[in-house]
Amino acid sequence: MPYDRAYEPVIAGGTLYYGTSSDGKIVAVDAATGSPRWTCFADGPVRFAPAAWRDRIFVASDDGHLYCLSSADGRVQWKLRGGPEADMLLGNDRMISRWPARGAPVVVGDQVYFAAGIWPSEGIFLYAVDAATGRKEWCNDSSGNIDMPQPHGGAQAVSGVAAQGWLAIDGETLLVPTGRAVPAAFDRASGQFRYFHLQANRAEGGSDVVAADGYFVNSGTMFHTADGAVLCTLGKRIGERPQESVPGYPVNVQVAVHPQWFVHSSGSTVSAIDRRGLLVEKDRVDARGKTVQVKALAKPAWSVELPDPPVSLIAAGDQIIAGGKDRVTILDAASGETRWTGQIDGIAYGLAAADGRLYVSTDRGVIACFDGGTAQTTKSGPQKNPVASQPAAPADDPLYAGAADEIISRCGVEQGYCLDLACGDGRLALALARRTKLRIYAIDSDPERVQAARRMLDTAGVYGVQVTVHQGDPAKLPYPDYFADLVVSGRSTVEGPGAVPRESIARVQRPFGGVACLGPPGKLEQSVRGPLEGAAPWTHQYADAANTLCSGDLLPRGPLGMLWFRDTDLLMPSRHGRGPAPLVADGRMFVEGMSALRAVNLYNGTTLWEIPLADILRPYHQDHLTGAAATGSNFCLGKDRLYLHAGSKCLVLDAATGRQLAQWDAPLRPDGKPGTWGYIAYRDGLLFGSLANEEHLVKESWRSYLNKLDMTRMLSESALFWAMDAQSGKVLWTYKAEHSLRHNAIAIGPERVYLVDRPLVADDTPRVLEPQPPRDLPAGRLLSLDARTGRMMWKTDDQVFGTLLALSEKHDVLVMSFQPTRFKLDSELGGRMAAYRAGSGEKLWDIAVAYRSRPILNDTVIYAEPGEPNAKTSTAGPGKWDLLTGRELPFEFTRSYGCGLLAASKRLLVYRSATLGYYDLEGEKKTVNYGGIRPGCWINAIPAGGLVVLADAASWCTCSYLNQATIALQPAPSVGE
Numbered sequence: 001m002p003y004d005r006a007y008e009p010v011i012a013g014g015t016l017y018y019g020t021s022s023d024g025k026i027v028a029v030d031a032a033t034g035s036p037r038w039t040c041f042a043d044g045p046v047r048f049a050p051a052a053w054r055d056r057i058f059v060a061s062d063d064g065h066l067y068c069l070s071s072a073d074g075r076v077q078w079k080l081r082g083g084p085e086a087d088m089l090l091g092n093d094r095m096i097s098r099w100p101a102r103g104a105p106v107v108v109g110d111q112v113y114f115a116a117g118i119w120p121s122e123g124i125f126l127y128a129v130d131a132a133t134g135r136k137e138w139c140n141d142s143s144g145n146i147d148m149p150q151p152h153g154g155a156q157a158v159s160g161v162a163a164q165g166w167l168a169i170d171g172e173t174l175l176v177p178t179g180r181a182v183p184a185a186f187d188r189a190s191g192q193f194r195y196f197h198l199q200a201n202r203a204e205g206g207s208d209v210v211a212a213d214g215y216f217v218n219s220g221t222m223f224h225t226a227d228g229a230v231l232c233t234l235g236k237r238i239g240e241r242p243q244e245s246v247p248g249y250p251v252n253v254q255v256a257v258h259p260q261w262f263v264h265s266s267g268s269t270v271s272a273i274d275r276r277g278l279l280v281e282k283d284r285v286d287a288r289g290k291t292v293q294v295k296a297l298a299k300p301a302w303s304v305e306l307p308d309p310p311v312s313l314i315a316a317g318d319q320i321i322a323g324g325k326d327r328v329t330i331l332d333a334a335s336g337e338t339r340w341t342g343q344i345d346g347i348a349y350g351l352a353a354a355d356g357r358l359y360v361s362t363d364r365g366v367i368a369c370f371d372g373g374t375a376q377t378t379k380s381g382p383q384k385n386p387v388a389s390q391p392a393a394p395a396d397d398p399l400y401a402g403a404a405d406e407i408i409s410r411c412g413v414e415q416g417y418c419l420d421l422a423c424g425d426g427r428l429a430l431a432l433a434r435r436t437k438l439r440i441y442a443i444d445s446d447p448e449r450v451q452a453a454r455r456m457l458d459t460a461g462v463y464g465v466q467v468t469v470h471q472g473d474p475a476k477l478p479y480p481d482y483f484a485d486l487v488v489s490g491r492s493t494v495e496g497p498g499a500v501p502r503e504s505i506a507r508v509q510r511p512f513g514g515v516a517c518l519g520p521p522g523k524l525e526q527s528v529r530g531p532l533e534g535a536a537p538w539t540h541q542y543a544d545a546a547n548t549l550c551s552g553d554l555l556p557r558g559p560l561g562m563l564w565f566r567d568t569d570l571l572m573p574s575r576h577g578r579g580p581a582p583l584v585a586d587g588r589m590f591v592e593g594m595s596a597l598r599a600v601n602l603y604n605g606t607t608l609w610e611i612p613l614a615d616i617l618r619p620y621h622q623d624h625l626t627g628a629a630a631t632g633s634n635f636c637l638g639k640d641r642l643y644l645h646a647g648s649k650c651l652v653l654d655a656a657t658g659r660q661l662a663q664w665d666a667p668l669r670p671d672g673k674p675g676t677w678g679y680i681a682y683r684d685g686l687l688f689g690s691l692a693n694e695e696h697l698v699k700e701s702w703r704s705y706l707n708k709l710d711m712t713r714m715l716s717e718s719a720l721f722w723a724m725d726a727q728s729g730k731v732l733w734t735y736k737a738e739h740s741l742r743h744n745a746i747a748i749g750p751e752r753v754y755l756v757d758r759p760l761v762a763d764d765t766p767r768v769l770e771p772q773p774p775r776d777l778p779a780g781r782l783l784s785l786d787a788r789t790g791r792m793m794w795k796t797d798d799q800v801f802g803t804l805l806a807l808s809e810k811h812d813v814l815v816m817s818f819q820p821t822r823f824k825l826d827s828e829l830g831g832r833m834a835a836y837r838a839g840s841g842e843k844l845w846d847i848a849v850a851y852r853s854r855p856i857l858n859d860t861v862i863y864a865e866p867g868e869p870n871a872k873t874s875t876a877g878p879g880k881w882d883l884l885t886g887r888e889l890p891f892e893f894t895r896s897y898g899c900g901l902l903a904a905s906k907r908l909l910v911y912r913s914a915t916l917g918y919y920d921l922e923g924e925k926k927t928v929n930y931g932g933i934r935p936g937c938w939i940n941a942i943p944a945g946g947l948v949v950l951a952d953a954a955s956w957c958t959c960s961y962l963n964q965a966t967i968a969l970q971p972a973p974s975v976g977e
Contacts, residue, residue, distance in 0.1 A: 002252075003104075003165060003207050005347075006361040008049035011354035013071060017057055018367065019046025023464025026050065026059050026067070028074060031354065034369065038074035041454050042067060043470055044096045048104035048166060049350075051112065053131050058105040058112050063088075064097025066105060066114045066127075068134060078134035082116020082125045086478040090417075090564035090604055095441050095468065095479065098122055098562065103163030103176055107131060108188075115163030115176055118963065119562055120144035120931035124161050126176060126191060140191040143184065144931070149199035151181075151959035155897035155914035159931025160184075161196055162962040165207030168216065170225045175216055181205035181960040182218055185228060195228045198960065205960040210255040213275060217264070220253030222297075231279065231295045235266030254313035256320060258333050261301070263320050265310050270322055271300035272336060302336035316353035323348025328360050328370075342370060393460045396434065397427045402521040403493045404431035407486075410526060411515045414438065416485030416606050419508055421500050422474045426453030426467070428490035433462045438486065440467040441479065447471050475501040477508060480563055481970060482532075482603035484508045487516040497525050510603050511535070511946070512587030535946035536905070537585035541633035541939070543903070545681040545688070545748035546807035548857040551584075553905035555946040558920035560930050560969040563947060564605040567965055570598055574956040575936040577620030578627025578823070582951040584944040585637045588655065591951045591966075592617055592635065597644065599658060602945045605968065609658035616646055619713035624702035626823055629938055630716035631678075632743040638682030638726055645677035650689065652729070664729040666691055667720060678718040679743045686787060687726040688748060690718035690741060698764050698825055716825075717742055717760060723753070723787060733790030738781070744819060747805040749838065752793065753785040754805050754814055763826040777801060777827055782816070784841060794841035803828055807838060808857045813883055814838040817855050820867065822899040823937075830867060835886060845886030850877035856904045858921075860884060863909065865902055866893055893919065895927050900935055905943035915961065916941060916950060930969060932962040946970070 009018040016031040024045050028037040044063030051058040056077060059067045064086075068077045083099025091100065099122065103115025112131045117124035124144035128137040146160030161184040165177025173194070175183045182205045184196035206219035214225050222231045235253040254265040261272040282296040312323035319339065320331040325347050330340040342360075350361030358370040408414060414436040420429045423442035426449075432438055444450050450471040457463040472478060487509055491499040497518040505516050511532035519525050534554035542549045570593040573579050583590045588608060589600045594617050599608040616634075620627050635644035641661065642653040652662040666675040666689065678692030692715035700709050718741045722734040737757050745756035758780030780800040784793040802816035803825075813835050820830030833855065834846040850867035866879035880891030898912030909919040912935040917927045935941045936953025948969040954961065 004047045005363050006349035007365070007367055008350045009352045009359050009361055009367055010049050010052055011352055011359065012052035012057075014355070015071065016352075016359065016367075017050045017052070017071075018361075019048065019050060019059055019061075020464070021045035021047045023458070024061065024063070024468065025464070026057070026069065026074065028057075028071075031357065031369075040067075040069055040074040040076070044100070045094055047102065051105040051107050053107045053112065056131065058107065058114075058131070060101035060104050060114050062091070062094065062096035062100040062102070064099050064101055064116050066101055066112070066129070068131070080127070080129060080134055080136070082114065082127065083123070084125075086472075087480075088478045089480045089562055090483060092565070092567055093439065093605070099125060102165070104166040106167040106169055108169050111137060113167050113169070113174055113188075115167065117144060118162045118164050118179065118932070120159045120162055120962070121929065122562060124163055126163065126174075126186060128188070128191060138191040140186060140193065143186075143193050146193070146196070148196065150897070150914040151199055151202040151961055152897045152914065153199070153202075155199070157896055157914035157917070157929040157931060159915045159929050161193075162932050164962070165209060168209045168211040170211035170214065170216055173211075173225050175209050175211055175225075177207045177209050177218070178205065179207060179962045180964065181962050182221075182223070182228075183209050183216065185225070197228045201230070202960060203958045206252060208252060210257060212257045212262075213278065215278070217253070217255045232297055234264050234297070251309040251311055254310050254322070256313040256315040258315035258320065261315070261320075261333055263313060263315060263333075265313060265322070268306050268309050269303055270306060270310065270313070270320070270331065270336070271303040272320070272333070273298050273300050304331060304336045304338070311347055311349055312351045314351045314353065316358075321351055321353065321358065323351050323360060328358070330358075344368060394430070394456055396431055399521070400427040400431045400490070400493060403428055403524075404435055406521050406524055407432070407488060407517045408435055410524060411486060411517050413486040413515055416601065417441065417483050417604050418486040418488060419443075419479065419484040421477075421487060421489045421504060422491040423453060423469065424490040424494070425449055426457055426469060426490065428488060428493055429453070429467045429469075430457060430460055430462065432488070433457075433460075433466045438466070442467060442469045442490070443472050443474055443477065444469070444491075445471065445473055474504055477504050479508055481507055482510050482514070482563070485510050485514055485601075485604070485606075487514070487518075489518050492518045493520050496520065496523075510587065510601070531586075532946045536944060537637070538581075538583055538942045538944035539585055539637040540583070540681060541581050541628060541636075542806075542854065545636070545683045546809060546857075547747050547804070548806055548808065549854055549901070550856050550858045550904040550906070551942075551944040553944050553946060554907070555971060556905045556908040556910075556943040556948050557971045558908065558918060558923045558928055559972060560918060560948060561972065563603070563968040563970040565963075565965045565967040566605045568952040568955055570596060570610075570952075572952060572955040573617045573621035574623060575953040576623045576956075577617075577625045578629050578936075578938040579617050579620040580628050580633035580635065581939040582942055582949065583635065583637050584942055584949065586640075586655065587945065589942075589945075589949055589951070590635070590637070590642060590655075594618060594621060597635075597658075599655070600966075602947065602949065602968065605966070611653070611658050613644075613646060619710065622709045624700065624705055624823060625709065625711075625714060626698055626716075626825060627714070627938060629819065629821065629823070630698050630744070630825060631714055632680075632716075634677075634680065636680050636682050638687065639685075641726070643680060643682060643687055643726075645680050645689070647676055648674040650677055650680070650687075662729060664724070667722065667731070667734070675720075676715065678715055679721070679741075679746055681746070681748050682726060683748045683787065684750065685726050686732070687724050687729075688746075688753065689722055689724065690743070690746075691720040693717045693719050693740060693760075696740070696760055696765065702823065716744075716764075721746070721753075721755065723790065732788065735785060735790055742803055744804045745802065747807040747814065748787065749807045749809040751787050752838065753787050754807060754838070755783045755785065756800060756802065756805065756816075757781045757783060758800070761825075761827040777803070777829070782836070782841070784838070796836075796841050796843075798843070799834075799846070801832060802834070804854065806855060806857050808883055809838070811860065811883060812838045813844065815855060815857060815862065815883070817851075819854050820852050821854070821901065822852075833862075833881070833886070835883065844884065847881075847886045849881070849888075851879065853902050856902060856909070857883065858904055858906065861889065863891070863902065863904065865895070866891075892925070893927070898935075900938050900940075903939055903941060903943060908943050908948070910941040910943050910948055911935070912941075918948070933965065933967065934959070934961045
């Protein structure tokens with residue numbers, strides 16, 4: 001959120017106004033002295049500058065409302081909710097509206113415009129409102145669900161506009177910034193959608209927009225307002241990927257409009273062009289060698305080089321003011337000469353000027369006022385809150401202090417989310433906040449108690465940053481399902497557990513251990529929620545050690561809605577490297593980053609633990625690898641442990657805490673040197689591993705990258721396989737391959753291991769630079785071994801063609817196939833699939849069929865993405881077959897752009913279809929989009945734990961999908977029902 005880095009002040013009538021994202025307040029202070037005038041609480045973070053109009057102040061909040069406040073005393077004159085309901089969810093660790101008002105207000109004439117909603121599929125709501133009365137003039141509620149081209153060429157999805165940034169108006173056009181993409185345009189008079197050129201500007205966009213004279217500028221590109229056509233580029237962003245931890249800070253091109261001058265930055269250079277001749281015609285040679293005339297910026301009247309790139313730029317009177325790192329510079333608007341330079345503490349993201357004073361807001365939470373070149377006043381952030389004269393912090397009430405101590409002692413929950421249901425005056429919430437790291441949301445129906453609690457908690461310095469109080473009916477909570485790690489009640493401390501509606505607790509209490517603790521000290525009643533009924537885990541790369549690619553979870557279904565989202569703060573490898581999939585079990589999601597492993601609370605997004613693992617996924621941080629599609633994953637879950645191999649070591653971690661329990665070595669290579677762990681899986685108290693063949697390196701999967709990437713860790717074959725006791729690490733047996741074991745062709749079931757032992761395929765190696773014509777692979781042998789002893793149970797050499805095994809243990813069927821996906825190895829021929837009786841090795845069926853994904857085993861059905869006919873198949877595959885007979889079943893499936901796999905739960909398929917796509921096998925039976933975000937290039941959308949979770953996989957993607965985050969979706973949100 002680049003618009004949330006500093007306070008954004010506005011000045012009107014001698015008063016400075018700003019909103020706070022940390023404690024959800026709107027603050028007014030005397031613009032000359034900084035002395036407080038009033039404070040108003042919103043119900044969520046305030047991330048944008050207020051807009052001033054006559055005697056009113058307009059403020060948009062993440063609580064979903066536009067507030068109209070009296071500029072004199074901060075009283076609410078009216079407020080308008082942007083979304084259709086009061087539903088709330090967790091966004092970036094804050095409780096916000098499902099439709100946060102992040103289309104910041106703009107006022108023209110007697111109308112104010114704002115927008116709510118950042119996830120297109122949830123609905124986007126754009127309004128024109130009478131500024132005096134709050135009456136709706138019009139509302140556009142259809143622009144989120146537009147079927148339109150997405151950033152990648154050929155990508156189409158029902159995923160339209162999102163509102164993220166300051167709205168702007170140029171004539172009769174209302175411009176709506178969309179977050180990471182270019183703005184969308186609407187008719188100002190009617191709200192009718194005009195254009196949103198997302199695909200045409202696939203790598204452009206941002207939340208900033210400046211509009212004037214029939215043009216607008218967004219993140220360094222100038223567009224024609226009438227039609228959205230690109231006119232020219234002013235410069236490029238510096239620090240394009242801040243998550244790369246490059247030195248410095250990300251800087252967009254800055255623009256300021258002066259009555260005479262159009263002023264912009266490019267790098268450290270600030271230039272001014274006369275607005276009367278801003279653009280000129282220039283000759284340019286096009287791709288065909290033809291000279292054409294194009295629009296370009298005219299020659300600047302002046303250009304000035306500053307010490308650092310400016311991060312903010314405004315025009316005030318005859319001055320241009322540039323904010324940067326640790327300094328502010330004032331330039332003469334006509335000549336560019338430096339008039340004054342001032343030192344500040346931090347990065348000057350916010351600038352404002354009025355009545356001869358300059359106001360500078362920095363990333364340190366400080367607003368400084370300069371008058372005549374001297375900093376007269378400073379105002380710090382709400383955590384310290386020196387703006388107001390603070391009374392003494394309230395002391396703990398003995399009753400509530402005792403209750404808090406007993407709750408902590410009994411429950412042991414000191415981090416995560418707490419709900420104080422029927423909170424009363426907030427004193428129990430205060431006592432818990434002082435003793436724990438809990439983030440507490442409190443609700444009460446009495447408006448006077450709510451206001452008193454807010455004031456008391458604000459005085460104590462914990463409001464917003466740790467405790468937030470809402471007014472509402474405790475029996476009809478607006479909060480999301482499953483979010484609360486702890487549920488308490490301030491009123492029950494006095495009135496007993498009967499003060500709390502039990503049905504409200506059941507819905508919000510977190511599965512897998514959420515605690516409710518109610519009543520007075522000495523008589524507390526405690527309950528702990530168990531597993532979510534019908535939910536299932538995802539413990540291995542392809543769901544389980546059997547490679548079914550289906551969790552069996554009964555709960556995920558369409559339609560899907562947001563449960564929580566969180567911006568990316570874990571450095572991830574490139575999605576083109578196709579790294580290991582996230583894993584899910586027991587209410588936790590486990591995600592590997594470039595140099596760390598993180599466990600996340602599945603139901604509210606809280607980071608539970610994180611351990612450093614230097615460069616663990618660095619080998620996958622390259623472009624267009626086959627990646628885990630060939631290597632398999634390097635970690636799995638088993639019971640209460642996580643097993644992760646790195647080189648010759650396997651780390652054994654406690655899944656709940658991340659504590660290392662053991663470290664086991666792979667067997668030595670034949671030459672006596674440490675071996676490299678290859679395959680890994682867990683089943684029934686046994687850990688299975690293999691010794692990777694470090695000489696057999698697979699080739700790059702995109703021809704233009706041949707011999708240009710480091711493939712030394714892309715190990716897809718092994719020479720030795722073993723089983724070990726998963727508690728002690730004792731090796732129980734080994735199997736030495738006659739030829740080689742492909743990791744994809746290992747499947748494990750109850751008491752059995754299934755392997756394909758086949759000679760290596762030379763076509764897969766870099767030595768074969770050009771793709772070879774399809775041909776049969778070297779003959780292989782299919783084996784079944786006893787999982788506990790390694791004893792041979794059965795084997796067959798009869799037409800063992802496949803490169804992939806998957807097992808249905810319920811139906812005792814072993815499926816052999818290929819993995820004919822995009823960016824595949826040359827040996828993945830496709831066009832054939834067979835099934836065996838797993839217990840005996842009897843072949844059940846063998847069919848020629850076209851498909852282009854890994855098969856999914858879902859009870860008695862096999863699903864795969866339908867493929868095109870090839871030399872072995874005369875017709876396209878249906879994508880659905882009977883597991884027991886191989887018979888084709890009716891199935892219609894299509895999706896748009898997407899190179900990753902389909903993954904499944906009992907009822908739902910999830911995959912990429914331009915944006916996130918899903919297919920309800922019992923519902924609409926077609927691809928439905930959840931828009932505004934893209935999955936990765938292999939598997940990172942997981943239907944498990946009762947949810948669909950999508951770990952961020954776009955950290956290195958330059959395509960302007962509207963949002964980049966880790967998200968959790970749930971079926972048909974029940975909030976408000």
